[in-house]
Amino acid sequence: MTITIADLLETPHLRLHLHSGTGGLDREVSWTHTSDLPEPWRWLAGGELLMTNGMSFPADGAGQRVLIERLADVGASGLAIGERMYSPPLTDELAEASEQLGFSVLTVHFPMPFVAISRAVAVANLLEESDRLIRTERIYHAMQRTLTSHRESSALSRALSQQLDCEVHVCHRGSAQPWYPEDPRLDPTLIDALRRSTPDSSDLRAGAFAVPLEDGREMRLMDIPTQSSAVLVLVSDGRNVLDAILMQHVVTVIALELSQSLISIEHRRRLGAELLAQLMEGRLDERSGRRQLKALGLNVSKATLFAITSDALAKLREFHIVLWRNRVPHLVVHRSGMLHVFCVEDDTVHALIRSNLGGEALAGISGPIRTVERVPEASREAGWAVRAAASVTSRTVRYGDATPLLGVTGTDDAAALVTRVLGALIEYERVHETELLRTLEAFLDNQRSWQKTADVLHVHRQTVLYRIRKVEAITGHNVTDTRDIAELWLAVQARALLGP
DSSP, rough: OOOBHHHTTTTTGEEEEEEGGGGGGGGGGOEEEOOOSSSGGOOOOOOOOOOOTTTTTOOHHHHHHHHHHHHHHTTEEEEEETSSSSOOOHHHHHHHHHHTTOOEEEEEOOTOOOHHHHHHHHHHHHHHHHHHHHHHHHHHHHHHTTOOOSSSSSSSHHHHHHHHHHHEEEEEEEEEEEESSSOOOOHHHHHHHHHOOOOOSSSTTTTEEEEEOOOTTTEEEEEETOOTTEEEEEEEEEOOOHHHHHHHHHHHHHHHHHHHHHHHHHHHHHHHHHHHHHHHHSSSSSHHHHHHHTTTTTTTTOEEEEEEESSSSHHHHHHHHHHHHOOOOOEEEEEEEEEEEEEEHHHHHHHHHHHHHTOEEEEEEOOOOOOOHHHHHHHHHHHHHHHHHSSTTTSSSESSSOSTTTTTTSSSHHEEEEEEEHHHHHHHHHHHHHHHHHHHOOOOHHTTOHHHHHHHHOOOOOHHHHHEEEEHHHHHHTTTTTHHHHHHHHHHHHHHHHHH
């Protein structure tokens, strides 16, 4: 059994006396801590007997009451004050708070050294330390049993809950939901507290951020080093003090489990990326493609292809983890800064794109795929749509929807327009390797200003004039004619949307 405040008082050689707080005599003392710093409660994890010489002790009654209240809030076992040292007189307010909260205040007879009290606690708690070692061994044994398992839920959480005597959850910081897709959902109180919690709104104790809950429970948050988006959430009843050493062991094994899960997820992503690349390049027949997709829980008859770009490259690279966490069957492949996602389109996918990649991410959606043979075409459609998305407020375009180009709804229309208006110029450039197309694009982008175009291209104004006259001759379009200018601009934009 852990030693209590009453046990220490009944140990004659320690020469301790009870000043106030008779209701706290049964509080267990797991450790001792000596501090003369202001706000000493910030350095406690819970279960400690705080010993002080009173150098920073508040002199007024209100300050002494606050000290007792804060020590009780963080779960300290009691307060021991050295006599004839630096402490100001203890006030009636301190004694009243001590009695109301059942928090014992002791005095240490001069010149009893604090280290004697620490030794007494350490010796008395040898059995407690033995129990900690046993529980630590069980924690790592639980990890050993689950290292080779690749599940959609945390295999360790339940076993670790038993060792810590509290709830153990592995959660996603952004959504305040379990990181593993099949783990139990959090209750509303926990969700709200997790969303609102920040380092400024909680106390750091023994490497964990402690957050008191409205229903009397206490939530502690610990970073998981192998995944920045994940956090370990420990929920206790608010009465029992969590063992700081065991908490560190728990976060270590959870980090290892999460690391194993990430390796498994990455392995599946690589296999899926190879399959999607084959589909996009038309290297699989209908029968083989359907069979492989079905094995992964994907139905090509209901699927679409997304093309997504975002400046948040790190989040884009980890978007497949977001889809996995939210139980969205998928294949992904990265190409030239663009993420291609093969999945069934629904509101969940759209919400995940915006909540994880931001409002400025561009998303293009192909038409329904329906057959394996149509995947290459769907890839071109999604690429067209994502480039068109840059010009719409929603930043999302579905292939076949209205685009910024009047009368151009898809790749076929765009290709036809480019061929009709710019075909001869493109062929001329292919043979002669000139800069005519680039000059035309710059000329239109700069409102047909000869000098601005020359500055952008770092050439002489007369060179721009010569090149544009050459463009007019080859295309048959005059840059002073409104209809011709409109056709040239539409064709240039359509060529950009078609991509490489």
